[in-house]
Amino acid sequence: MDYEKEAIKKHLEWKGKIGTQVLVPLETVQDLSLAYTPGVSAPCLEIQKDIRKSFDYTRRGNTVAVITDGTAVLGLGDIGPEAGMPVMEGKCAIFKKFADVDAFPLCLKTKEVDEIVNIVHAISGSFGGINLEDISAPRCLEILEKLQNVCNIPVFHDDQWGTAIVTGSALINALKIVNKKIESVEIVINGAGAAGIAIGRFLLDLGAKHITMVDRFGILANGLPEMTNPAHIEIAKVTNLSGKTGNLADAMKGSDVFIGVSVGNIVSKEMVKSMREKAIVLALANPDPEISRKDALAAGAAVVGTGRSDDLNQVNNALIFPGIFRGALDARARSFNSEMYHAACYAVANLINSTELNPDYIIPSPFDKRVASAVAKATYEAAKKSGNCW
DSSP, X not given: OOHHHHHHHHHHHHSOSOOXXXXXXXXXXXXXXXXXXXXXXXXXXXXXXXXXXXXXXXXXXXXXXXXXXXXXBTTTBSOOHHHHHHHHHHHHHHHHHHHOOEEEEEEOSOOOHHHHHHHHHHHGGGOSEEEEOSOOTTHHHHHHHXXXXXXXXXXXXXXXXXXHHHHHHHHHHHHHHHTOOTTTSEEEEEOOSHHHHHHHHXXXXXXXXXXXXXXXXXXXXXXOTTOOOHXXXXXXXXXXXTOOOSOHHHHHTTOSEEEEOSOTTOOOHHHHHTSOSSOEEEEOOSSSOSSOHHHHHHTTOSEEEESOTTSSSBOOGGGTHHHHHHHHHHHTBSSOOHHHHHHHHHHHHTTSOTTTOBTTBSSOOTTOTHHHHHHHHHHHHHHHHHTOBO
């Protein structure tokens, strides 16, 4: 199928991927009096007395805002908020289909960090959660941090933490196959943007000790003068503890794990061959991975995953974000925390038991009906246990 040609045809036909529906009867005067005036004043006054009741008397507790400024849409870059709408609508459709979460796309015509923060904070009382999407780095890091500080509902940047959590799930199972421990393996992460930095921090949280981050200018190292990005400076303080220098090829020599969140076709077979035996390659750039699955396997990699839906072992954020929001909403969480992230990560990994686990099956499909409910349950329990709820 020519997906681009067919997508144009379908989008003209669909004229949007989501809509609204009325959940209450509106057939009689009595119906109208209960759903609207005069009866509606009673729940309004109850919410005025206790804002927590907004989750009981309205749809707020099952509603997420999907927000972008259109600056980093898919692999297309800064195409503007209106052009980002088809992606945001698609995200909202996935929320509803996989986890029965009502999500609404909001595409903002501003790139100013504080203006975005103020807008999102101002509307946050209408929602149970906020999902930030396709906002360029390093601005997205600052926006997420500021919103987490001012909002009393969970705020999630899927490009950062959705990617990090699902990558962690894939790595946990891949390490089981090659019989290596996360604390002992040498991990190379190529692409020190929002996703790469989140992956690095999350893997450190999971117990990794030896991570080397690589960006366009080469290996990140503490004190490197080329590093001017504050996020690079911070992540360099806790990675590359052995002080490596050089480029991506230098970083990959003798490594056990390669994780790519960068650009396509920049890893050669020779670079994979330079890795240790039983190497793991998670080449997640989209639409073209850093190295194809076929070439990585031919070069000797033991386990390979990509971000492509037509490859085995697709590492896909859709395994995480519907369920993690479902669990957070059900728990009435005030924010996301590391306990919830860890719970979601292991929920996905543990769906594949030891008899099923093999190099071609390290992570379930987004269409596996067990995924969203398993992630939701684990997230809910972690939120409640941590006391992170209304």
